[in-house]
Amino acid sequence: MPNDPVGFEKHDHGACITEAMATAEAHCRAHGLRFTPVRRKALGLLLQAHRAVGAYEMLDRLRDAGFGSQPPVAYRALEFLVANGFAHKIERLNAFIACAHPGASHSPAFMICRICQSVAEAQSSPARGALGEAARATGFTIERTVVEATGICPGCADKADT
Amino acid sequence: MPNDPVGFEKHDHGACITEAMATAEAHCRAHGLRFTPVRRKALGLLLQAHRAVGAYEMLDRLRDAGFGSQPPVAYRALEFLVANGFAHKIERLNAFIACAHPGASHSPAFMICRICQSVAEAQSSPARGALGEAARATGFTIERTVVEATGICPGCADKADT
DNA sequence: CGGCTCCATGTGATTATGTAACATTGTCGC
DNA sequence: GCGACAATGTTACATAATCACATGGAGCCG
Numbered sequence A, B: 001m002p003n004d005p006v007g008f009e010k011h012d013h014g015a016c017i018t019e020a021m022a023t024a025e026a027h028c029r030a031h032g033l034r035f036t037p038v039r040r041k042a043l044g045l046l047l048q049a050h051r052a053v054g055a056y057e058m059l060d061r062l063r064d065a066g067f068g069s070q071p072p073v074a075y076r077a078l079e080f081l082v083a084n085g086f087a088h089k090i091e092r093l094n095a096f097i098a099c100a101h102p103g104a105s106h107s108p109a110f111m112i113c114r115i116c117q118s119v120a121e122a123q124s125s126p127a128r129g130a131l132g133e134a135a136r137a138t139g140f141t142i143e144r145t146v147v148e149a150t151g152i153c154p155g156c157a158d159k160a161d162t
Numbered sequence C: 001c002g003g004c005t006c007c008a009t010g011t012g013a014t015t016a017t018g019t020a021a022c023a024t025t026g027t028c029g030c
Numbered sequence D: 001g002c003g004a005c006a007a008t009g010t011t012a013c014a015t016a017a018t019c020a021c022a023t024g025g026a027g028c029c030g
Helices: A013-031 A037-049 A055-064 A071-083 A129-138 A154-161 B013-031 B037-049 B055-064 B071-083 B129-138 B154-161
Strands: A087-090 A095-098 A108-113 A119-123 A141-152 B087-090 B095-098 B108-113 B119-123 B141-152
Touching (some): A013 A037, A037 A055, A037 A071, A071 A095, A108 B129, A129 B119, A141 A154, B013 B037, B087 B108, B141 B154
Antiparallel strands (some): A087 A095, B108 B119
């Protein structure tokens, strides 16, 4: 597996982590949610990794950090993060990634590089466009959408050119 | 599990099956593909079911029909159908469904009812819209897209009104 | 025909992913 | 403190998917 850098562009990584944690912290306080140690650790790990992380990989890290060692430990923490918009599940990869725009209104779309597995998050408005039209036409009520594109990220495209 | 009718509208089911099989048949002949008994049976089962079918459910039916009883049997047949556009994988459900528009250019979008699990297929053009814009902006090359909306189908909305 | 190659199939074994159920512990409001 | 409820931990299990290797049939070439 390649995959260390990610997101297609460079970040001030440390700052982006601290900020995301602070945002989550604030959101939980504001909404009476319990941002417990496992959940905090799980979000920290996702932010640190800065890529899509499988539930069982998360479980390993959580065990290393002294938490329980059974699957539900990881799944519950991830479920909490996803439910509250701090993370997203990438269906194509059966993996989870920290949200890149916490707080934003959120109908995310993802671009997944099939070479290096990196994932970038963008916004989408699926209700507009062909899908929304089809939904209105048939009487379907959209509650949530998954939009995931697979392809080649700029970094891998460059390497391939060589 | 509810789920017998599906697709949100009524069909002439028999005719739609025969036609889809014929289309597949023709496509294979034209492209030198081998439309073998397992593959034919698998497509038939998908069309018959007219809903999303898991790989292991497919395996059961194939075994009943006298084919092998190990997972690869189902996965290989499904892989063939998907690769050639006769079926699609619904990532949200880890299940497969017969293509509703075989032959069409194909960038499908799905509407999945969270009550009755029914699935309808629509066309999408993800390259236009917010996602395409983001891809162009970052230099990402889109090869394939997954677009899946979950929500409530008209049938279940009616029942809920009661 | 005989032999070759390629692809498809069958099978056993294993890995990966995800849930159900239930006991225990901790937190919060009263 | 006490009752209600949320969160955690663990056992066990269910579902989904892949690897590796042997067998068998279709088509080609000589």
